[in-house]
Amino acid sequence: MLTLLKNTRLGLLTAAGLLLSSVARAQTLEANAPAKTAGMTEQEILFWGLLGLLGLLGVLLLVLLLVGITIVMQMxxxxxxxxxxxxxxxxxxxxxxxxxxxxxxxxxGEYKDEILDHNYDGIHEFDNDLPPWWKYGFYFTIVFAFVYVGYYHLTTKGQLQVAEYETEMRQAALLVSAGADDPTKLTTYAALTTAADLSSGKSIFTTNCAPCHGQNAEGKVGPNLTDEFWLHGGEVNHVYKTIKFGVTSKGMVAWKGKLSGKQILQVTSYALSLQGSKPANAKPPQGEKEAVKAGGKPVAGL
Structure with a gap:
């Protein structure tokens, strides 16, 4: 008996020692913790606080659900x-x-199991109700249709898809700089007509554009540039924009940063000067028919 008491006392002392050791270790970690958590911002503290609150509410709802189920089963x-x-x-x-x-x-719904007089090819019809959830869902769609038509088509307070798209595009344009590198803003340049500019444009075209559009712009991988059909607009500023920013989805690379603004306008003017030249082996028309328009402003600043 005495031996048992000694062993019990020894076990309690050992447990107490382990407990004190754990407490001391926890205090040491606690003392070092502020250096780690000192960098937490107010937003992070709020986030973790809300996350803890949501977790607590989730546990509470689960407990209430289990208690409710238990009460129902008992009663x-x-x-x-x-x-x-x-x-x-x-x-x-x-x-x-x-x-x-x-x-x-x-x-x-109710199952009456009453057979109606309808009989076709041995198939009988029972007089059973439609499921209530189906009927109420159908009624909801009717009410929703009237509300939708009234809000979007009669009062015109709601934006349809086209109006939403236009609004989003305007909002997106506000996020893009309105400088020279804004791809949503067209320039107002006029095509160059001097022999020197067109000669420079031809040299640039032969070196950089001919592999895709052909030596005479008749079209290869890229479209024919000598007809009246254009995929992205045939006016000088539209062509300038296409060359400068490219069309990545169709393999047209952006020449911004590789050619200067003056060089882009020179090759643009040269390409437009080939309109109606009717080269041999011209590629079939692509895009929309568009007459090339003159006009614009001088380009002395390029």
């Missing part, structure tokens, strides 16, 4: 007796009560 015989009362059975609240005792009539 199921009494609830069944109440549900079987005639004054309760056919009411809306009675049907809700039926869900708790295992009667899904509120969801699936």
């Amino acid at each position: 199921k015989p009494q609830l069944r007796q109440l549900y079987d009362l005639p004054m309760v059975h056919n009411t809306w609240s009675g049907k809700m009560l039926g869900l708790l005792v295992g009667d899904a009539t509120l969801v699936r």
